[in-house]
Amino acid sequence: MRKSLPIFITSLSLTLFSSLTTATSYDSNQKVALDLTQNALKSDLAYKITESLTVEVGPRLAGSPQNAVAVDWAEAKLNALGFDKVYKEQVVVPVWQRGSAAAKVISPYPQNLVVSALGGSVATPKNGLTGKIIRFESLDALKHASHKDVEGKIVFIDKKTERFKTGAGYGQSVGGRVNGAIEAAKLGAIAIVIRSVGTDHDRMAHTGMMRYDDSINKIPAAALSAPDADMLDAMLTRTNEVELQLTMTPQSLGTTTTYNVIGEVTGATKPDEIVLLGAHLDSWDEGTGAIDDASGVAIVTAAAKLISELPQRPARTIRVVLFAAEEIGMLGGKAYVEQHKDEMAQHYIAAESDFGADRIYRADLKVAAGVFNEAQALLASLTAFGVELGDNNARGGSEVSLLPAQGVPVASLRQNGQDYFDYHHTPNDTLDKVDPEALAQNVAVYAQFAYLMAQSELLLRPLE
Amino acid sequence: MRKSLPIFITSLSLTLFSSLTTATSYDSNQKVALDLTQNALKSDLAYKITESLTVEVGPRLAGSPQNAVAVDWAEAKLNALGFDKVYKEQVVVPVWQRGSAAAKVISPYPQNLVVSALGGSVATPKNGLTGKIIRFESLDALKHASHKDVEGKIVFIDKKTERFKTGAGYGQSVGGRVNGAIEAAKLGAIAIVIRSVGTDHDRMAHTGMMRYDDSINKIPAAALSAPDADMLDAMLTRTNEVELQLTMTPQSLGTTTTYNVIGEVTGATKPDEIVLLGAHLDSWDEGTGAIDDASGVAIVTAAAKLISELPQRPARTIRVVLFAAEEIGMLGGKAYVEQHKDEMAQHYIAAESDFGADRIYRADLKVAAGVFNEAQALLASLTAFGVELGDNNARGGSEVSLLPAQGVPVASLRQNGQDYFDYHHTPNDTLDKVDPEALAQNVAVYAQFAYLMAQSELLLRPLE
The missing domain is CATH 3.50.30.30 (Glucose Oxidase; domain 1)
Structure with missing residues (x-):
């Protein structure tokens, strides 16, 4: 079902206008998405971001001093990349030291x-x-x-x-x-x-x-x-x-405050509607958190950055949320839901990258059943990048999996996890495990997904 | 050139007898070697020995308390396997603790x-x-x-x-x-x-x-x-x-005494002539020394044990030497050369297994140039196990590389070392890196080599 346009347009003109713009915008959106993808595949931005976070910050357990360094790094990085808005939001976390x-x-x-x-x-x-x-x-x-x-x-x-x-x-x-x-x-x-x-x-x-x-x-x-x-x-x-x-x-040392760090590419025509791309900034403390989840941070940041470089902003806002504390219980996600509860209705769709750096092979959705086929059709161009179109049972992954309960549609852009648990949560989670080409494929898919969703005229709600 | 037989046989009878027995013994040796190989490929003895040393002893840095446990283990193991002689020889080593x-x-x-x-x-x-x-x-x-x-x-x-x-x-x-x-x-x-x-x-x-x-x-x-x-x-x-x-x-704490542990299968007719099979008992201290060199210990021990199970002992003695202190400068090998200098002339040939647990792909020799082709021909049956016959420039590997300078012919039974330096000298040198089938191939090759050399009538000296 199409999303309704403002009611001051008459019913007749609405019908005409809607079908005209829809056809045109579908083609032009696909054209832009394709360009975006070509740019993503040529770009080493995500690899550079992954490298920067792992080399300049390294391990960043939520609540640790290095986590505060990571928050500063993230704000500085999003600002340097020219995001329209960059801000952070408090998250209270326990402090645990490994010893x-x-x-x-x-x-x-x-x-x-x-x-x-x-x-x-x-x-x-x-x-x-x-x-x-x-x-x-x-x-x-x-x-x-x-x-x-x-x-x-x-x-x-x-x-x-x-x-x-x-x-x-x-x-x-x-x-x-x-x-x-x-x-x-x-x-x-x-x-x-x-x-x-x-x-x-x-x-x-x-x-x-x-x-x-x-x-x-x-x-x-x-x-x-x-x-x-x-x-x-x-x-x-x-x-x-x-x-x-x-x-x-190990020692438990009370609580401290850390932050979700957020960067936005403001939508041109529907700035209050949000396509949320998530990843988590924290990591475990024995590796440098390259695949978990510097690569996710890099993928969603680079995807939004590439969209921001288009001649025109898309309709909706792309909001990149770098969550504070996934590893210790999705505390950043829980804080986000709490702090944004009045804004949940404006979340058009959300996805999170938190499964390493290997290629995306499948895209699942969780949208209104009646619009699933159309929503999936919008993403048909992903199949050119080896992404199979999946089902309507996406959970969204990590923090974003908290959002369907708030009525927010989600997507799962599934990465090949064959090798992920070889390195996950070990000292071996380091930059050399990240393949720059696979990372660029992820950026291409996220950029395309985010752009098409930011432009979509489908109404994705209500979820069942 | 053939080795001369005792001089009390007349020249004529010598010629007749020699060519007769040589032809017969060549065939029967090859037959026995083939049986030996079939037994080796079916046997899990080497894997069991590797498992035993890594589980029951673990890391065994020369000079450490665990190295003394390894020496006891080795004596007990060789005795339990029924070697004809088991003994140990002192090696003075420095004591270094990692801290x-x-x-x-x-x-x-x-x-x-x-x-x-x-x-x-x-x-x-x-x-x-x-x-x-x-x-x-x-x-x-x-x-x-x-x-x-x-x-x-x-x-x-x-x-x-x-x-x-x-x-x-x-x-x-x-x-x-x-x-x-x-x-x-x-x-x-x-x-x-x-x-x-x-x-x-x-x-x-x-x-x-x-x-x-x-x-x-x-x-x-x-x-x-x-x-x-x-x-x-x-x-x-x-x-x-x-x-x-x-x-x-780290700390250096003077010196202590450890041991080369030696087991022999006594030769039937030339018990004073030795086919030496080496490996080293010590390991670095962070892994369990599975590929370096429990697998070598297991390969040469199992090969000799299989030979000892033949209906008849071969002509020469098979001497398995488990060297004390390869990792810290081949001190066991140096002590062996010193302690056995009067016996060097009776060492018919020597080989050492110290390059992991992967398959042997090539056999090189270091023997008198004039006899190289015949010596290599003796080993032709190895090619059935994927072993290519190489050149006459073998160095012998690890401690055994000290022996050519003493006039002792050597062989290098070269293992595929593709992955060896992934694990070498790290905590990752553990039993799971050992493939039982590849280990059995090693035993088959060593057993065949040792048996054929113990029966050989070629004179392998002098080296150039």
Whole structure:
């Protein structure tokens, strides 16, 4: 269904005008989108932005001093690129410092293991804690264990993460990371270690957020690298009596204020209507956050910048939101929804880039069912860049996944996630994992998507 | 030329007997070698040995407490496998403890870098040292620098290691690691960091031995991971004023005694003549030494064990030497040559497995020129396993490369080293990098080689 034009135009002239301009604007929009794409594919802007953020800022855990540097960097970068408006919005975040983490098999075969504290974990006692390992295939298996078997031990969740283009393996294994400490503590465990949620075989642990339940004892939680999880398995095939020492010194230090950083390319005719392109500025603290999510920051920033270089601004405003604190619970996204609740109706559509730097292979939407085919047809030109047109079940990804509940249509421009979980949340998330050509393809797709949506005359609401 | 038989056989009968037995034994040797190979390809013994050493011992730096555990493991393993003789021989080694290593860009962009102390490095002052980086493309470029430019700075040798099947990239870049500290100190540098000698892009530094010259100031030396070397490069393109803080706490603690561990399958008819199969028991301390060199230990041990399971012992003795201290300067090999100098003439031929766990693709020899073609012909059956027959310029590899100078013929059974320097000397040298099938191919080749050499009637000496 077409969006209605202002009511002071008579019904007859409306009909004439609408069908004339629609035909013309469709062609001219497609022409502009094509030019935009050609420019995007030739541009190294996104790579330069990724390089700048990883080299000049590096790791930027929400709440850390480096995160404040990242906020300054983002404001300066958006200003330098000539965005029409650049501003920031407060987000209160907890402060968690990693400290050190060490794990050691005490018996039967003394060996150091490579571990990383999970985000938010409490510390062990100063001199560490020691306990026998009890292994579970999965979080579910742990849930079915008995208090008698687990009490006083260190739980080891040994779930492997399978490799898929969609990244679906992550969802299948991340439960142990997020909720393992709660379930283990319920059964009297003194700590939990998990096989890293990752698809690689590098001797690096994958960190990531974990949760506590205030009514349940908080126990230290760490991830083991895949080779170290294999090592425990090999020892456990020899004996059930594997004793581990774990020593971790993370600290929770209250809260602090950080910022969502926002840049806008103001719409020519509908400046109050927003096409939101999101990414997150924060990262985990052991890599330089190149694929998670400097590349996303770079993709959406470069896409909006390229649109701003067109001879004419598109109808709607392109709003780039660099969210403050995705990694520690989408706090930037939650703050954004709260702070912009009166403006939600003006969000035309939103998408977020937060799945690395590999090519986009599919575009899904979440729009009114009645307009899905037309909306998809608008994006038909994406297929020239290897992007298949998907379904109407998009969730939008990361912070943007909070928006459909507010009635906001979203798109998922899906990246190939085959290798994403090799590096995700590890020291190995560095610039060399970013392919400049794949990054440029992302920019081309986002620029085309954002431009076409900013010009679209479809009414994408209401969502079901 | 054929080896002469005992002189109490008359010249005529000698000729007859020799050609008869030679023809017969050639065929029957080939038949036995073929059976041996089939057994090797079906056997998981080498993988089990690799697993055992990496899981039950793990890292085993020469001179460390874990190295003593490895020596006990090796004696026990060779005894358990039923070797005819198992013994050990003293090797005095320096004791060097890694301690911790941290590097941090202080300005212009504060960031932590991943480093590893080079083996043998001195410590920094307790609170670290700070200096401006001066970058060189190579050790050679450093040698041509001026005292004025280098004095008071931290030298950064940024030589990349190229990937080759032969591993030739290592030789082209390892000079900076070994001699960089001497050359940098000559010019007044306060420390040296090198781009890791490795072909990977993992955020792990490659350690390895370095040298000092007692007449020149000893400065701390560390390796940077490849992504961290890239990071320094990116900063150096922005400014020459990159300041680094380096804090390392290695310690040199005198010397201790460790052991070459030796197992023999005693020859049936020429027990004093030796076919030596070498590998090294020690490893670096950050991985579990799976490809360097648990796999070598496993390959030569399994090959000899399979030969010991034949209905009949071969003519010569198969001597498996698990050298004590390859990584820190082939001290085990040097001790072996010294301790066995009176026995060098009885070493028929030697080979060492110390290049990972990938397949053998080529066999080179170093034997008397006049017998090269016949010796190579003896090994023709190796071509059935994808092994090309090479030249007569083998060096023998690692400790065994010390033997040609003692007149001992050697073979180089060359492994595909394409990926070897991705993991070499890093925490990533773990069991999961070992492919059981490739390992079995190695055992098949070593077993066949050792058996045929133990039965050979060729005189392989003198070397040129």
